[in-house]
Amino acid sequence: MSKILVTGAAGFIGFHVARRFLDNGDSVFGVDGFTDYYDPRLKRARLDILAQHERYTHAAVMLEDKAAIDDIFAEVRPDVVIHLAAQAGVRYSIEHPQTYIDSNVIGTFNVLEACRASSPGHLLFASTSSVYGGNVKIPFAELDPADHPVSLYAATKRATEALAHSSSHLWDIPTTALRFFTVYGPWGRPDMALFKFVKAIKAGEPIDVYGHGEMRRDFTYIDDLVTGIFDLATVVPQAGLSVSPRDSISPVAPFRVVNIAGGTPVTLPAFISAIEEATQLTATQNLLPMQAGDVVETFADPQLLADLTGGIPSTPIERGVEYFVRWYENYTGAQN
Secondary structure, three states: OOEEEEEOOOOHHHHHHHHHHHHOOOEEEEEOOOOOOOOHHHHHHHHHHHOOOOOEEEEOOOOOOHHHHHHHHHHHOOOEEEEOOOOOOOOHHHHOHHHHHHHHHHHHHHHHHHHHHHOOOEEEEEEEHHHHOOOOOOOEOOOOOOOOOOOHHHHHHHHHHHHHHHHHHHHOOOEEEEEEOOEEOOOOOOOOHHHHHHHHHHOOOOEEEHHHHOOEEOOEEHHHHHHHHHHHOOOOOOOOOOOOOOOOOOOOOOEEEEEEOOOOOEEHHHHHHHHHHHHOOOOOEEEOOOOOOOOOEOOEOOHHHHHHHOOOOOOOHHHHHHHHHHHHHHHHHHHO
16 A cells, blocks of 8 residues: 555546545545635535545645645655646636746645655656647657747646756656646536536537637546556656657656647547537537637647556547536536
8 A cells, every 4th residue: 555645636637546546545645725716616525525535634735835735745755746736727827827826836846845855756747738839740749849838827837847857856756747638527627618518508508619619639538547647656767767769758867758648639529519419419609719828739649658558548539528428417416
């Protein structure tokens, strides 16, 4: 049994990751500040499920509270740290930039400093496909430059990658940066397209479709993502030790970057069609131009993940959307 510390444990991805490690027999210490970015009741419902496990412990703490984070790490002495807490959302970052600096940059710095003191065997943390920003080469590979972020959200995530690399080098902390690509599935966030589209369609309301429906996204079903994180937790980076020509391992630190995605972009019309099929309803579409900070396409090269773990996310969009819709119907029905 290992001791796993998960930040953002009441969030969408953190909740699923914590459950996976609990199911594996590990003990999990969850940290979450319960911000009001979206309805905290959804976070509470996730936490209620985690709290049923006797090997789960929780602390309601903001990452910006350095003293509290230091105390938690000193008490838990985790074997593995999975840092998922962050202020998410590309569009929200345009209107609330300070929130992203506080949570993503300062919060991550505090986690890194706590790792410096507690020396976990492996730190894994959430980055994003958004760091590829203005890159025109596709698919996006880990060895590609990521120097042209087009949103503040992406810039803060790129900054955390740089901070984590320097910390890994200075303090010899094995670290893996996880670049996520449009994660979706049951218990997902209400601000994401799938949740918003299903809610609107079921209410007979139009859906806002940006980019006039011409965008493509490399959607990743939540169970596939969690499997990738779970498998990578035991793949501990060693400085300069490459597993393949496409490896992003640092020559000076036990640090690597890994895409977690299937490498199969889906058009927005195909995504909406999957929702219509799952709900047996037809969407009324309000076509709009792209919003600031968005990109036309995300498209991952997932081969490094395959080299490291032997697997690539493979849940078809139709099946993943159906799983979400069934969950949404159960969850919202329980709230009425």
